[in-house]
Amino acid sequence: MLNRITWIDKLEKRFGKFCIKNLMYYITILTAFVYVLSIIDGSRIITKLYLIPQLVTQGEIWRLISFIIVPPSTGFIWMVFAIYLYYVIGSGLERAWGSFKFNVYYFLGMLVTIIVSFLTKMPAGAWYLNSSLFLAFAMVYPDVEFLLFFILPVKVKYLGYLNGILIAWEFVTASSMGERLLVIAPVISFLIFFGPYIFSKGKRNVKSKSRKRRHASHLKVVRPRHICSVCGITDEDDPKMEFRYCSKCKDHRCYCINHIRNHEHIE
Numbered sequence: 371m372l373n374r375i376t377w378i379d380k381l382e383k384r385f386g387k388f389c390i391k392n393l394m395y396y397i398t399i400l401t402a403f404v405y406v407l408s409i410i411d412g413s414r415i416i417t418k419l420y421l422i423p424q425l426v427t428q429g430e431i432w433r434l435i436s437f438i439i440v441p442p443s444t445g446f447i448w449m450v451f452a453i454y455l456y457y458v459i460g461s462g463l464e465r466a467w468g469s470f471k472f473n474v475y476y477f478l479g480m481l482v483t484i485i486v487s488f489l490t491k492m493p494a495g496a497w498y499l500n501s502s503l504f505l506a507f508a509m510v511y512p513d514v515e516f517l518l519f520f521i522l523p524v525k526v527k528y529l530g531y532l533n534g535i536l537i538a539w540e541f542v543t544a545s546s547m548g549e550r551l552l553v554i555a556p557v558i559s560f561l562i563f564f565g566p567y568i569f570s571k572g573k574r575n576v577k578s579k580s581r582k583r584r585h586a587s588h589l590k591v592v593r594p595r596h597i598c599s600v601c602g603i604t605d606e607d608d609p610k611m612e613f614r615y616c617s618k619c620k621d622h623r624c625y626c627i628n629h630i631r632n633h634e635h636i637e
Contacts, residue, residue, distance in 0.1 A: 378470075378471055378474055381470075381474065382468075382470040382471070385470075386470045389469045389470040389473040390469070390473055391464075391469045392461070392464070392469075393460065393464070393469070393472060393473060393476060394456060394457055394459075394460025394461055394464065394472075394476075395457065395460075395461065397438060397439060397456070397460070398453045398454075398456055398457040398460075400439040401439045401440070401441055401442075401453055401456075402441075402453055404416065404419065404439050404440070404441055405441040405449055405453075408441065416440055416441065418430075418433075418436075419432075419433065419436040419437060419439065419440050420433065420437055420440060420493050420494070420495055421433050421434065421436075421437035421483070421484065421487050421493060421494040421495070422493045423487055423488045423491055423492075423493075424491065426488075434484060437483075437494055437495055437496060438480060438496045438499065439496070440495045440496055441453075442456075442496075442497060442500070456500055456503070459500075459503050459504055459507040460472070460476075460503060462507055462510070462511060463475070463503065463506055463507055463510060466510045466511075467510075475503075475506065475559050475563060476499075476503070476559075478558070478559040478562065479499045479502050479555075479556035479558070479559040480499065482555045482556060482558045482559065483498070483499055483552065483555045483556055485555075486548075486551045486552055486555040487552065487555075489551075490546075490547070490548030490549075490551055490552065491548065492546075492548040492549060492551075492552050494552055498537070498540075498552065498553055498555065498556045498557075499556040501533055501536075501537055501556065502556040502557050502559060502560045504529070504530065504533050505530055505533060505534060505537075505557070505560050506560055506563065506564070507526060507530070508526045508527050508529065508530025508531075508533070509530070509564050511526055512525065512526060512527035512530070513525055513526070513527065514526045516529060537553060537554070537557065540553045541553045541554060594606045594607075596611075596613035596624050596626075597624060598613065598624065598625050598626035598628075598629055599619075599623045599624060599625055599629075599633070599636075600625060600626070600629040600632075600633050601626060601628070601629060603626050611626055611627065612626070612627040613625065613626055613627070613630075614627065614630040616630065616633070616635065618635045619635050619636045619637075620636050620637055623636060
């Protein structure tokens with residue numbers, strides 16, 4: 371899907387050596403570490419990590435990066451599951467794309483989130499950024515199965531649809547335009563990477579359906595030449611059946627050989 375994005379290939383030739391390999395491994399390790407610290411200090415450390423533009427301008431510049439390691443939840447079980455899922459998704463994308471392309475995807479989502487956060491003065495975490503990772507994973511590995519609730523096997527593409535619906539719901543129910551922009555900000559990287567593919571695929575589907583409709587409109591409806599007026603058998607049902615027309619019936623009705631002499635004449 372990304373073979374057509376030549377500008378990324380050009381960037382990789384020049385800056386590929388600067389990419390961070392196993393990026394999601396380091397992010398998930400740091401996220402888990404922050405969660406452990408939050409248990410110790412009562413979550414005060416988490417408030418120091420969110421991207422808050424007003425505080426960044428006051429000198430807390432680490433927030434430009436630290437917001438990506440804010441734990442997804444305070445619940446232990448959900449936090450462990452989410453971090454593991456982020457690692458699986460991130461490492462899977464890195465295997466499929468290579469380290470540099472994955473770096474570009476992730477940091478592009480970060481950059482757009484930072485820009486939108488400063489423009490809207492809205493605080494930001496990593497939730498929507500990681501959601502965009504799941505959308506990408508569903509595009510790259512649509513038929514991989516996850517065990518939903520550790521029991522029900524579900525293909526990733528269907529979970530991707532669900533994730534997209536949740537993002538759309540967050541967008542619609544957001545209380546302000548600033549929140550709406552933050553919801554869709556990380557999705558920009560998804561659209562840059564997959565937008566051309568989705569558009570071209572949709573265009574091909576429309577053309578294919580159009581061709582099928584034109585083909586169907588040119589098909590001739592083949593009707594049987596002979597239909598018995600009594601039993602309804604046709605020459606298609608039994609090609610060897612003989613048919614005759616009765617001169618005593620109105621409109622010279624057709625009958626099979628079994629009923630040509632055994633029927634009531636229609637006047």
